[in-house]
Amino acid sequence: MQPPNPTPPPVVPPPGPAPAAGKPRNRRLRLILAMAAGIMALLCLGGIGVFISFYDEATKIERAAPDAVVDQFLRAYLVNRDDQEAELFTCKNGLDLAAISTLRTDLVAREKEFDVNVSVSWSTLTVSGSEEGRRTVTTDLLITGSSGGTARSRSSEPWSFSLIDDDGWRVCSSAKLP
Numbered sequence: 001m002q003p004p005n006p007t008p009p010p011v012v013p014p015p016g017p018a019p020a021a022g023k024p025r026n027r028r029l030r031l032i033l034a035m036a037a038g039i040m041a042l043l044c045l046g047g048i049g050v051f052i053s054f055y056d057e058a059t060k061i062e063r064a065a066p067d068a069v070v071d072q073f074l075r076a077y078l079v080n081r082d083d084q085e086a087e088l089f090t091c092k093n094g095l096d097l098a099a100i101s102t103l104r105t106d107l108v109a110r111e112k113e114f115d116v117n118v119s120v121s122w123s124t125l126t127v128s129g130s131e132e133g134r135r136t137v138t139t140d141l142l143i144t145g146s147s148g149g150t151a152r153s154r155s156s157e158p159w160s161f162s163l164i165d166d167d168g169w170r171v172c173s174s175a176k177l178p
Helices: 023-058 067-078 085-089 096-112
Strands: 117-122 127-128 133-147 150-165 169-176
Touching: 067 085, 067 096, 067 117, 067 127, 067 133, 067 150, 067 169, 096 117, 096 133, 096 150, 096 169
Parallel strands: none
Antiparallel strands: 117 133, 127 133, 133 150, 150 169
16 A cells, blocks of 8 residues: 655745736736727828818919919919019019019009008909910909098009910919000
8 A cells, every 4th residue: 555645735825916817907908008099190190191181272373274373463463562472373484574563663662652552453354365375364453542541542554464374374474555
């Protein structure tokens, strides 16, 4: 007969926190947080793309129609008096805007000399010309001088603008008509 096997002594866990009962829960929590962060990052990137697309469309320079280009050019050059903005609507070569430049210089001088505000508007823009890539737009410029909110003077001048189609329509010259 063999001697009985001695039973091993019981294993006593070391003092401290309970063994890894909480680890699976922490892994799930980290996984959920990582997925949420990834989804938020994708949504933000998509939102940035949509914003850029809308911004690009809203600030796009429209040069598809000759009359629209002349309207935008006149607004930039005579109303806002912003040469950089007006340049967006003009030819790169063969530019002759001496007549409209003289008009603007005269308007500014009258404002200073008579202490008035001079505003410019225009009537219907009429497009003519059938030559490929060239158009002429005519309109009447309505010039009003006012002081203290009261109109002091009004005049109307017929003008003509020549345009070419160079990556969209562009104003190349201006002329006051007789």
